[in-house]
Amino acid sequence: MTIGQLLERLRMIVALNPRSADIPVTFGPECKPVEGGIIRQHQDGATLNLAPLALDKVGGF
DSSP states (O other): OOHHHHHHHHHHHHHHOGGGGGOOOEETTTTEEOOEEEEEEETTEEEEEEESSOOTTTTOO
C-alpha cells in the first residue's frame, strides 16, 4: 500500500462515517497506539514505517 492509497481509503472511511476520524490507530496484536513513524529514503524511493513510539525526537514525525 502506498501513502496515496492509504489516504484514499481513510478519506472513504471518514466520508461514510465522519465520526470515524476520531478512531485511534493502533499497531500490532497488543493494539499499541501509533504515535509516529519514520519516512526512509532509499534507492527505489521511500517507505513509511508507522510505529507505536513517538519519534519526533529521532527524525520521525
